[in-house]
Amino acid sequence: MGGKILLAGIDIPGIRGFDVYRAHGGYAAVEKALREMTASEVGQEVNRSGLRGRGGAGFPTGLKWSFLDRKSDKPRYLVCNADESEPGTFKDRYLMQHLPHRLIEGLIISSYALGVNTCYIYIRGEFKYLVGILETAIMEARQHGFLGDRILGTDYSLNIYVHPGAGAYICGEETALLESLEGKRGNPRIKPPFPAFKGLYGCPTVVNNVETLAAVGPIILMGGETYSKIGRGKSTGTKLISACGNINNPGVYEIEMGLPVEDFIYAPEYCGGIANDKYLKAVIPGGSSVPILPADLMLNTAKGEKRLMTYESLADGDFETGTMLGSGGFIVYDEDACIVRNTWNLAHFYRHESCGQCSPCREGTGWMEKVLYRIEHGLGKMSDIDLLVRVAKNIEGNTICPLGDAAAWPVASAIRHFRKEFEFHVKHPETVKNIHHGALNIEEESLIPDSGTGIKYW
């Protein structure tokens, strides 16, 4: 592990405050960027680092920045996406809570690189206590000349404002976020035009995740080249993974990309294995929107290689036998978890969070939830399982924003990998009415595979 980069200094008492942060090398990156580098040099450095968006899609940040319409005479905006609402993801919150200045620093450098003079942090409304922390950090930075007019005596001026959302997962989608920031309903926009040309108030805009922007400071200090050597292949650098579910040590971990999944789950410095000495049954590795994988496919790819924590390795096998790194919300299920109940639970989430603009998502999410509810409560039919597959397929790819896909994938993948469990629910309605956890392994003990790796998993 290449040491902590994003979370460096997190254990230092008082690091949340400006003085301590500054005393430990804070804002050196801003000084370097603004005093010694031109805006385009900063952009090139980020490009060289190979940094990819940490909000879910993994789009190369340097490339995204290069799309920004610089010819327009309208003001440009940078919006920091701190709407973190993807189930299983709580890394941005952790970062902002403990190291707010790392984010502010990243915002200043990124804004400088993009020629932005106003930057908004869109934070989910539930994180009210973080609004105060961020506002304080912004005020401190301003008092010390790192924000406001003529930063560090240069010609460059920047203001950062915190904007709270009010409880809508869909506002994490970048165009819905912009709508919401404009004081409207969080309905995603139809693309094109893309935010790089017509974003906030119709002006060229870049939207980036908290973690992406926080990584910019360290990249400037160590150089893009050095950063790109951390990690593996096109998955450069470190990634914050928020681990939760049935593990011994839930929490946020900064890992170097390329760490084997098996190590991440079982090593004592990370998840520390499955809680209560149970078997590992399944994992959703990138927030609830990415496909669920059973234990054997999670630890090893279909080709028999060790699965690693990288964008590429997790996606190996595509939808058939792979999944995605997504936002890094690592949800672990032990042998007792009921996949049907869990799938129903997530379907409920997407039904509740759909903005309701386009028909496949508005109607489809509700339909899937109702059918899954029936199956989970012992009222399902065999044909319902195929119906779910069909509905998921009809939603996928036919919607305005990716929430439709995000709702369809968990259902489709759960049925793909755990069909037996769905069938069990249909065949044993009485059993599933009373037992909600791991109903299947009561009867079909033989389904527990022998991993051959010496590690117990289901």
Added chain:
Amino acid sequence: MQSAFGIIKTMKNSNIIHHPRFARDGKSVAFTPAVLAKVHALILRYPEGQQKSALLPVLHIAQEELGGYLSVDAMDYVATLLGIQPIEVYEVATFYSMFYLEKMGKYVIEVCRTGPCAISGGEKILAHLQEVLEIKPGETTPDGVFTLKEVECLGSCGTGPVMQVNSEYYEKLTPGKVDKLIEDFREYANRNKPGGLSWVEKFC
């Protein structure tokens, strides 16, 4: 339904959707001068002509300052402040789940029901709260102290089960912890102790 796992929520007939139609009370509502000053400062954060952008933060403040929920009068007042049509405020207020349209209890208990919390005991916490408070999600206790709500992921899945009470997080809950909290809240409610810092104070 009682089972090994607690009370199972059975789905109400959710297919009949009857959103209430609201009415203007005609009561005049207004922020105090100090709050109003803050609101005007907030509006200045957005470019000229884009004062509508301040709608979400101002609605948060309105909800807190003007009775714990957004009455039609409060929303109309916000519309006037921002120079927009009332319907634009209603559309927004109904979209976001943090805005309440009807009177709530003094303590709004919002329990996370989503996957990660559910597998670490969230369902039990909700069932327990229903038992202790003798109300179902969406209801308020007769004494007006507690409202129970189910919410989706609160972004704190690693420390689940989680609930949020008046925007304070309470994590790693157990039924015992919940009992203690409810007891404390009951006591605070009598002492009129305010919960959490206000939105106005959060903005510098």
Added chain:
Amino acid sequence: MKVTIDNVQVEVEDGTTILQAARKIGGKLVPPAMCYYSKLKGSGGKCRTCLVKVAQSSAKDPRPMPKLVASCSTPVQDGMVVQNLTSPEVIEARKGVVEFLLLNHPLDCPVCDQAGECDLQDLSFGYGMDETATEEDRREFPVIDIGENIKLHMNRCILCYRCVYTAGQLTDKRLHGVMYRGDVSEISTFIGNAVTNEFSGNVIDVCPVGALTDKTFRFKSRVWFLKPMNAHRECSKCAGKTAVWMFGNEIYRVTGRKDEFGEVEEFICNECRFEKKDVNDWIIEGPRHITRQSVISANHYEESKKQSVINPIEGTMEIQE
């Protein structure tokens, strides 16, 4: 710019959408549009019935687009090749969309005033499944008045947002909008507010289904018993060019004149729509042409030597040339 749609080439201006290009060609290959309305800024993109496949993005970039795109909101590029009816994938997806649109639709056509001129009826006729796969109860909303002359059957609404754009763009004070979100979102005034405005009646014309109907015409007659006539009058508020729907010598209702894509040519004012029901108010120009696929044409026999057959592939009625 040259675009090819279902093997037909057409020359259009920069900034044209695929749907507009298809409409320029006309005929069967025009994708159905339930939410897009050319006269309303910002409309489109929501219903997803107009999905098409882009087999070639442009002459410069011959790659296909990875997903189906909404033709109403995707601009064309030079050399673009689009498949609508020629793509089985599109037909499949459209069937899926129709199924979603009908999922919570009450299917109360027998008592719906829109029956006969409903876009959803036509669409499900063309792409619907013969059986419903859902056994779930349908969503139900109470029926309400949203104005003196306008009835809202929220159950039938497909949330196309057209009426919201109409009210926002034609009137200076919008009084209704979309409330709540997801599958419980509804068109509403939120408070017991009546939609009053001189042009508010146009929401009835833009509504593709029977969600917004004319109370002055409610249950008076089925549309296919009526004869639509072009008519005009001197009006201080609008151009006064309308279609009046007559039975014998009586005017049953007044609407805007709809073109072949179901869009009104000009918006009309409420006075013309709701108050002028006397033949003497109008100068009647003559009967309107009714598009062949409309049910309305069932009782109006235009002289024709063409033979109509059921197209076995799409199950739609069409006229053999």
